Amino acid sequence: MNMAPDLTAPPSLEVSGLAFAYPDGHQALFGVDLTVARGERLALLGPNGAGKTTLVLHLNGILDAGAGTVRVAGLPVEKRNLAEIRRRVGIVFQDPDDQLFMPTVREDVAFGPAAAGLRGPELADRVVRALERVGMAAYAARPPHHLSFGQRRRVAVATVLAMEPEILVLDEPSSNLDPASRRELADIVRSLDVTVLMVTHDLPYALELCPRAAVLSDGVIAADGTTQELLCDDALMRAHRLELPFGFDPRSVTVPVR
Ligand SMILES: Nc1ncnc2c1ncn2[C@@H]1O[C@H](COP(=O)(O)OP(=O)(O)O)[C@@H](O)[C@H]1O
Numbered sequence: 001m002n003m004a005p006d007l008t009a010p011p012s013l014e015v016s017g018l019a020f021a022y023p024d025g026h027q028a029l030f031g032v033d034l035t036v037a038r039g040e041r042l043a044l045l046g047p048n049g050a051g052k053t054t055l056v057l058h059l060n061g062i063l064d065a066g067a068g069t070v071r072v073a074g075l076p077v078e079k080r081n082l083a084e085i086r087r088r089v090g091i092v093f094q095d096p097d098d099q100l101f102m103p104t105v106r107e108d109v110a111f112g113p114a115a116a117g118l119r120g121p122e123l124a125d126r127v128v129r130a131l132e133r134v135g136m137a138a139y140a141a142r143p144p145h146h147l148s149f150g151q152r153r154r155v156a157v158a159t160v161l162a163m164e165p166e167i168l169v170l171d172e173p174s175s176n177l178d179p180a181s182r183r184e185l186a187d188i189v190r191s192l193d194v195t196v197l198m199v200t201h202d203l204p205y206a207l208e209l210c211p212r213a214a215v216l217s218d219g220v221i222a223a224d225g226t227t228q229e230l231l232c233d234d235a236l237m238r239a240h241r242l243e244l245p246f247g248f249d250p251r252s253v254t255v256p257v258r
């Protein structure tokens, strides 16, 4: 089960005053402040182009802040900490094929822990446990490209869980999933005892999985509150081009307490 947010531990993620412009001069982030407590599950909502992926790329130092700071469990994201930061921040990118490149599922999941120095039975055990957590242990010997898209996304989740991250970051996890795969992934996310930052414009998915949400719009956090509160705020939703699916009423949903 998911743990209760631990407010005595340093926050899993602390973003403060983060601003960033791409080399072509396009400014994507204008001073983002966002804190995620250990054990919390936060949905980061926002329309296309809001800067969500740009923010995610700062969390493990793929992009380098123009201004402001990012800390992961108290550790600043900066060059001298990058190896440790990349172990702590597990990012599952939108396209699993960006993440899976080995001949078998087992080797893909072993890749990170092996690079971090794990060997032998310890490594094998880490791989099995990560695959079990996503229900893919039976596929360890299979080539990733023989799996369905939903299965590949689950293996991508296992590759980052195998690193035992401080925070699991999912960029649009429900995109391109059929309803059954979407449901299976939700069950997996709910079963993990790890801090989760879920970037999505799938609002029912956010409501189902994340007690708290923040809206990123035009490069700033425009709202931060309980997911239900935000989704029920029609003016807020409209102002940031966030649309609920036809017939979906966020008021009628019983939401998880944590
Ligand atoms: N490599 C890049 N160079 C220049 N502008 C970019 C680049 N990547 C993204 N952008 C721009 O930055 C803004 C934020 O993009 P992104 O973070 O991908 O948004 P989101 O993930 O919320 O859809 C958009 O206006 C996008 O066009």
Ligand SMILES: [Mg+2]
Pocket: 052, 053, 054
């Ligand atoms: Mg994106």
